[in-house]
Amino acid sequence: MHVPDGFLNAPVSIATGAVAAGAVALAIRGARKELDEKTAPMAGLVAAFIFAVQMMNFPVGAGTSGHLMGGVLAAILVGPYTGALCVTVVLIVQGLLFADGGLTALGTNIILISLVTTFGGWALFRGLVMALPKNRVGLLTSGGISAFLSVPLAALVFSGLYLVGGAVDIDLGALFATMLGVHVLIGIGEALITVVVIGAVLTARPDLVYGARHLTPQLTLRTSSTASSSSTKAAV
């Protein structure tokens, strides 16, 4: 999904850069409420893990590959604001050190791979969690479906940006159809990886899954509202 430099014109790249900067500033504000002694190191691990799994391109059809984007995975594990920051750190390191994704396209990539997937995916996840049974299967199903949908959603947003400021005059109908088609396939991989990883963490440490807090209300919900939360959490 990483957009290289040159696909989008300068005005759109500047606009996406400004929107991404503003949204990341909001995510920083939101993340302050999500982060505590336990989730801060967990978020560091989530970012590192997403970087690693993004290296694992899997084949989708002949001659094409895809990899995890990780926005929904991050949002469910550490919360949407913190999750968006995790994926943003991954994108900045990829762009600056690994030349993966353009630099003028960094704002575009943050919007597509971080913001659309974490916030769009999180909204889908919350909706599904409310509709489905409040148990492990319901949670994993919600995570899988929202992870799956987050990939074609990001492909749609890219196509929309191209419609506004694409560098080359092309058949826009073909762009939307091709982008959607290939990213629906990649979304299957996104869903599988997301479900396997969330399932593993749920088994090992259900208390570390932000999106599962409604399943274990005894400690997490109560302590988060009291001022002395840090001492109780440290004792757990």
Next chain:
Amino acid sequence: MSRNRLFLLIGLGVALLIAGVASYFASSSPDGMESAAQDVGFLDSAQDSAAAGSSLADYGVSGVNNEWLSVGLSGIIGVLVVLILATLLTTFLKGRGPSENAEPGTSSSSSSTGA
């Protein structure tokens, strides 16, 4: 060793194995974006990033000729750089929540206690 630390160490180990070892076996076919750009006809508008000369560009370490070693090392470096940056950021932000979380003066002392 606390349960949290054990979990973090195991998670980091898995990430290092994926980036350092398994990544060599990743598909090298063009990704969805690149293949769509090729099919629709705008791939040629792609330009080299200003970071294209980086010694880690395209997930290899320049100067390391063994392909497996080069990819693996770049992956391990990437995992550690992301881990450090993200942990620094989230550790800095934690406990600095808008007003309801303790006054700013006390946050420095609470952040020094390792979990």
